[in-house]
Amino acid sequence: MNTAFRDVIFINDYTLFRAWLVALLIAIIGANLIEDLGFMGEDGLRRQVFSPIAAIIGGYIFGLGIVMAGGCGSGVLYKQGEGQFAATVATLGFAGSLIATYHGPLKPVMNFIKSYKVSIGSGDNAVDAPALWDIFGGGTSVKWIVIAVVAAIIIPVVLKGKPFGKQPKKGWSWSLGGTVVGVMVIVAWWASYYFGGQARGLSFSGPTIDFFMFALTGSSQAPFDPMFNLLGIGVLTWSALYVMGVPLGAHLSARGLKEYKLTTPRDASELLRVFLGGMVMGFGAATAGG
Amino acid sequence: MEGIPYAGIGVILSGLLVGVAFGYVLQRGRY
Numbered sequence: 614m615n616t617a618f619r620d621v622i623f624i625n626d627y628t629l630f631r632a633w634l635v636a637l638l639i640a641i642i643g644a645n646l647i648e649d650l651g652f653m654g655e656d657g658l659r660r661q662v663f664s665p666i667a668a669i670i671g672g673y674i675f676g677l678g679i680v681m682a683g684g685c686g687s688g689v690l691y692k693q694g695e696g697q698f699a700a701t702v703a704t705l706g707f708a709g710s711l712i713a714t715y716h717g718p719l720k721p722v723m724n725f726i727k728s729y730k731v732s733i734g735s736g737d738n739a740v741d742a743p744a745l746w747d748i749f750g751g752g753t754s755v756k757w758i759v760i761a762v763v764a765a766i767i768i769p770v771v772l773k774g775k776p777f778g779k780q781p782k783k784g785w786s787w788s789l790g791g792t793v794v795g796v797m798v799i800v801a802w803w804a805s806y807y808f809g810g811q812a813r814g815l816s817f818s819g820p821t822i823d824f825f826m827f828a829l830t831g832s833s834q835a836p837f838d839p840m841f842n843l844l845g846i847g848v849l850t851w852s853a854l855y856v857m858g859v860p861l862g863a864h865l866s867a868r869g870l871k872e873y874k875l876t877t878p879r880d881a882s883e884l885l886r887v888f889l890g891g892m893v894m895g896f897g898a899a900t901a902g903g
Numbered sequence: 904m905e906g907i908p909y910a911g912i913g914v915i916l917s918g919l920l921v922g923v924a925f926g927y928v929l930q931r932g933r934y
Contacts, residue, residue: 632932691929790932797925808917815925841910848907851918858922865923866930 619680631774632791634767639795641760644802644814649753652803659812660742661902667727671901678897681890682707686817686898689891690856694863696875699887706891707898708825714899715822716834723900801855809851810839818898820852827853 617629648657679685682703684692689707692700713719733740733747740747746759776788785793798815805813813819823833831847833840840848867873878884 687925687929691926694926694930785931787932790928793928794925794932797921797928801921801925804917804921808914815921840907841914842907843910843915849910851914854915854918855922855925858919858924859926859929861919862923862926862928863930864926866927870931872930 627770627774628787631771631776632787632794634771635776635788635791636794636798638764638767638771639792640798641763643795643799645756645760647799647803653806653812656812658802658814660744662742663731664727664729664902665731666729667723668901670726671897671899673897675894675897675901678707678890678892678894682887682894683890686821686894687815687859690817690821690859691863694860694865694873695867696873698875698877699884702884703887703891703894704821706888707895708821708891710892710895711818711822711899712825712895714896716826719896719899723896726900727902805851811837813838813850813852816852817856818895820850820856823850823853824856 617633620626620628621630644658647653675685679688682689684700684703686707689700689703693704710719714723730741731743733743733751740751744751744756745763746752746756749755749759771788774787776786778786801815802812805811819835819838823835823838826835827833827843827847827849833849833853835850838850838852840850843849864873878887
């Protein structure tokens, strides 16, 4: 995602942005579909509380961080699989500051920024975690009308990029990649609910906290998500397991494409920059809510 | 750890596999 927006702004290349739109559209439609079909249980997709100030401040800080660190949460995780040591350093900074913000001394700062929340309606009928369609009254049919409008905006932009055109020699085309990511998001929503006990989807910040808390203290100490005893070694969430899988999957892919190479930046200052970038990202991600 | 269920094979495998699949996809698509 970092790369997608960077390309749009710096080199005026919309390819990855279009891939992101494809993934987004498929994920929105698919996730809401499985919710309506009843595959997600009573709680559905567990939408987040809307704290606009926190989303803007956190998102902005996160944006600064990913540019410094050279990748977002998923970015730094998968790049480790390609052998980029800088991504490992960024991940350590990211995890450290995430935990400091969620469980440690920065928690009051996060809570203060998050304290401004927006809900729609009042009393017992209030929607604490509103989606776009709740502005227009909510309900299943309104939801699908809003999704259709979003689709009508996205589809022409995607088609302009000729999604069925030439395939690259190596790796996947943007349209295929975007489609698969979209499908992955749907699968993750379902699997996190079905196996993990609660819908969580393909978020990265929370799961990174869960994984590192488990790795360092033996327990994910997740406040809301169900935890499991892993073979008597410790206690973790379903999402901590998938964080473990990402570098592994990326490694398998890189091996398959013969792209795996252990690399490190020549300058030590570069490593320091990505480490600090990771830390900035962690605080931003925690504040923005994922 | 009382009251916390043991992670069954379904939990472990599905968690790891979703991660592996996603890591694979991200690398292929170069995001």
